[in-house]
Every structure is written in structure tokens, then in C-alpha cells.
Amino acid sequence: MKSYEVQIWEIGKRADRKARPWRVRWAVSGQRFEDMFRTKALAHSFRAELVQAANAGEPFDPATGRPVSEARTKNPTTWYAHSRAYVEMKWPRAAAKTRRSVVEALTSITVTLTRPSKRGRPTDALLREALYLYGLNPRRWSEEIPGDHAAALAWLETASVPVVELDSPAVVRRVLDSLCVRLDGKSAAASTVQRKRATFYNVLGYAVELELIASNPVDRVQWTAPEVAQSIDRRVVANPAQVATLLEAVKSLGKRADKVTAFFGCLYYAGMRPSEAADLRREDCDLAGRCADCGADFDDLAAVKPSRSCKHEKIEHRWGRLVLAGTSPRAGSHWTDDGGSHERRGLKHRGRAETRTVPIPPRLVELLCAHVENHGVGPDGRFFRGLHGGPLSESVYDRWWKLAREKALTESQVGSPLVRRPYDLRHAAASLWLNAGVPPTEVARRLGHGVAVLLRVYANCIDGGDDTMNDKIGDALG
Incomplete structure (x- = not known):
């Protein structure tokens, strides 16, 4: 509580006090205060400080009667x-x-x-x-x-x-x-x-x-923080053929590595964040397809079983859909409410109950169906789990990604920034969609970005128009 209603009276002297006879009286919001001093000079000095604070427009504390700045200087809070x-x-x-x-x-x-x-x-x-x-x-x-x-x-x-x-x-x-x-x-x-x-x-x-x-x-303080790069280094962006080779390399590393093949596929083919893919659940997926033998259409291939009339062995995977509802980022047991290493939360930059629908191409539908068939899902429906059934750890999938890069890429590519991190698969997805002519509004929606952020981050990854611009400059140069 602060007040600018201050009244200060002239110095007075009390004859009944010998040790400290000089009195300064003032009021803040009608509440009266006084202080006694040994000499008139000390009283004048104190009154001058009150007058100076009041004239400067400084607020006073009605509880103590003193200027707020004085209370701050006496505050011992470290x-x-x-x-x-x-x-x-x-x-x-x-x-x-x-x-x-x-x-x-x-x-x-x-x-x-x-x-x-x-x-x-x-x-x-x-x-x-x-x-x-x-x-x-x-x-x-x-x-x-x-x-x-x-x-x-x-x-x-x-x-x-x-x-x-x-x-x-x-x-x-x-x-x-x-x-x-x-x-x-x-x-x-x-x-x-x-x-x-x-x-x-x-x-x-x-x-x-x-x-x-x-x-x-x-x-x-005239101090400027170092500039943070706003746009993605296009050298990290892999093309579809390179990504397909990397996913095959992950699969070839063995069954334990193959458990994250579809995880990496989610980052590239659906543009998901790693924390979103780590929280992907069976009920979030519509995995559509068609039986080439009997012509039956299926909304959920992972649940298809052979029938008397057809075993449904030849499946044509079609465009499916993911409805993303949450993320599972790793923060460490010191920081979560339940003491677990991961915290399940809503989608980034969205309300707690909001979802994001992402269409997925037949290739990712195929990867997810294969994952369900070969590795199953957890009791809670999660696709991707750690070695002991818990949340998927960054250290696990980072290790397999590093080995896959060494196996699938050339020596010079391994030493380059090309898809150095799994997160770079998401960057590759955004770049592919933008260069394919998908409107930025739709790309931003699928990624869970704002349009302005999308264009700022991926400005360096949009191709097209260079030859036309070069021809115009060449013509101007003669």
C-alpha cells in the first residue's frame, strides 16, 4: 500500500523533554507520525529528507510513514x-x-x-x-x-x-x-x-x-545478448532417399534398434517432435488400407485379422491420420511432480486439452503397422518404450541414430551436419512440404507452429526461383 497524500509540519520543541526535545511531525493518508531528535540540526536534516521525497513525487508507506525508497534500502532480503x-x-x-x-x-x-x-x-x-x-x-x-x-x-x-x-x-x-x-x-x-x-x-x-x-x-544497462540463429541450417536437411536409407540402416541394426524405426519415421513423415512421438498411443492412430485380394477397405490395418474368405495378405497401405494429444518430454526425476524422469503434458504452444490432427502417408502407415506386428504396444497403448518398458529415453534413440548414420552415410556425410540429430528429421519434413508447394498455413498447422515462426525458421530451406532470378541479373549485366 502506497500513498502520495503527505503533510509535513514545521519543527517544534518540547520543553518537557531534555534528551531529545526537537520534534518532527508529519502525516501520511491522515495517519500522524512524529520523531524526536537531540539537536535542531538533526531534526532539520530529517525533515528535509521527507520534504525532498514528497516534492519528488515519491510514494510513502502509510504503515511506517517513511518514503518507500527508504524501506527498500533497509530491506535485508538477499x-x-x-x-x-x-x-x-x-x-x-x-x-x-x-x-x-x-x-x-x-x-x-x-x-x-x-x-x-x-x-x-x-x-x-x-x-x-x-x-x-x-x-x-x-x-x-x-x-x-x-x-x-x-x-x-x-x-x-x-x-x-x-x-x-x-x-x-x-x-x-x-x-x-x-x-x-x-x-x-x-x-x-x-x-x-x-x-x-x-x-x-x-x-x-x-x-x-x-x-x-x-x-x-x-x-x-546497455547490454546486448548474442544473436541466436533464427533459421535452420539447410545442410542438416536430408532428402527422401537419404531418409529411407537411414531408416533401413536402423532396421538392419537388429530387433532392439528396429523398435525405434517407426519412431524416426514419425519425425520425418509426420513432422512430429521427438517428445510427441515418444507419447504416441495406439488410440491416436487411424491406419488405413485396402486388401488387394478381396478389395476390402480398412480404417485400422493393425486390427485386421484373416477371415474365412480372405487372409488379407496383400495390403495396400493408404493415407492415415494421427490425432496428437500429448507429449512426453524427459526432464529428470528432480523436477517432475511424481518423481518420474518423463512428464506427460499437452501439446507445445497449445491448451492442455487441445489436439493436432496430422495426415500421414502410406509409408508411415506401413511402418506403424509393422511396429505393432513385430513389437506390439505397451499396456497404456504407447508405441515406443524403453528397454524395460518405461518411457523411451533420448539416450536410447540417439545411440541407434548415430550408428545408423555411420552405416548409411558416406564418411564425409557422417562428419557433416546432415541429419546429425533425430530432430533434424522434423526439419527435413517441413522443408519437403514447403518445397512441394503445400501452403505455409497447412505446413504450420501440421507442425504445430505459427506461420510467422515457420517462415522465419525455414526461410533458408525453400528452393525455387534461383534460375529465374539469376537470368534477370545476367541480362542486366549484359
């Missing part, structure tokens, strides 16, 4: 304590990966915002570990903290700088500069710097909301 309050506020509604990302950023920032002269400083490695595992993780605040970590956090409680000190541009610049350097001394990735800067800005914004500081000091 950066570490404020970071814990911020994490606690964000935790209930944040995704598990967001929680981890915020804590990673705050860990780096909190270690920086300590007093270097404070004795008994633990190593930076121990401070980071204690913050990451316990200090900034509300799920573990009720647990007993190991001795070395507890000691590190106890030191941090006394060594962390007050939030009000971040009102200094020099301190803010020191933090921002620290975000640009990795632990090994090399430059941090531009995306990492921007992500951590955004967290820093938001935490300071929360300090403004709590009236710990007057305004966000980052806005007053």
Missing part, C-alpha cells in the same frame, strides 16, 4: 532468499523442463551474486551442486540435506548480496557478462545466454512486484 521465493511461486504451474531451466539459470546467477570477501567460501562446484539439488528445488526442501551441501547453503545465506544492491548497473552488467561464459571458460551458446538472461530479467521483475526495488535494472 538474492538467494528472493530466488527461492521466485522458484516457489513459479513451481506449481511450470512444466518440469521449465523448472529445471529456471533452476539452472538461477544457480549460475546466485553463485555470481555473493560477497567475494566472505570467509569460508565453498568451491563453486559445491555451491552449484547444493543450489541445483537442494537450495532451489522446492520438492526437496523437506528432505534432510547432506552435511557438505547444508554447509554450502548456510554460507550462501549470509554471503548472498541483498536484492537492493542489484539496483546498480555495474552489478547487473557483471551478472550478464557471467552468463556468456561456460564453466570451462569457453563462450556459452547464444540460446543459453538468452534463456538465462530472460530468467534473470523475470526474477528482477518479481522483485519489482514485491517492491524490493523500484524498477528493473536490466532496462538501464
